[in-house]
Amino acid sequence: MTLGACPYCNDGVIEVRDKIVRGRKTKLYACSNAHWSSEDGEFFELTQDATCSFAIWQNALGRYGKWLTYQDIRTLLQEQELEVTLISKKYGKKIEYKKTIILDQEYGVAVLWES
Numbered sequence: 412m413t414l415g416a417c418p419y420c421n422d423g424v425i426e427v428r429d430k431i432v433r434g435r436k437t438k439l440y441a442c443s444n445a446h447w448s449s450e451d452g453e454f455f456e457l458t459q460d461a462t463c464s465f466a467i468w469q470n471a472l473g474r475y476g477k478w479l480t481y482q483d484i485r486t487l488l489q490e491q492e493l494e495v496t497l498i499s500k501k502y503g504k505k506i507e508y509k510k511t512i513i514l515d516q517e518y519g520v521a522v523l524w525e526s
């Protein structure tokens with residue numbers, strides 16, 4: 412399954428790859444031109460034939476209670492940005508807030524904290 416064109420190279424498409432990181436199932440949304448010698452999230456070293464390094468972990472925003480769905484990724488690839496609901500805990504209370512996230516070549520996605 413592919414979710415859209417890679418924004419950072421000419422002919423790559425974003426694929427869904429099933430991963431297990433520290434015993435937990437997660438998904439890596441990665442460019443078809445990006446391959447790592449290990450994809451367990453700890454040693455992210457590109458293979459020699461990789462021509463792109465773009466990838467988004469499904470749990471990139473997991474610490475804010477947000478898991479990125481296929482639809483989230485499709486929208487991000489098309490619109491370049493997406494409004495999401497993030498959750499943080501303060502004094503034992505859950506606080507929800509809406510933020511815009513954008514594509515980030517190095518980290519996959521980035522939160523626009525100032526918006």
Ligand SMILES: [Zn+2]
Pocket residue numbers: 417418419420421423424442443444445463464465
């Ligand atoms: Zn790419």
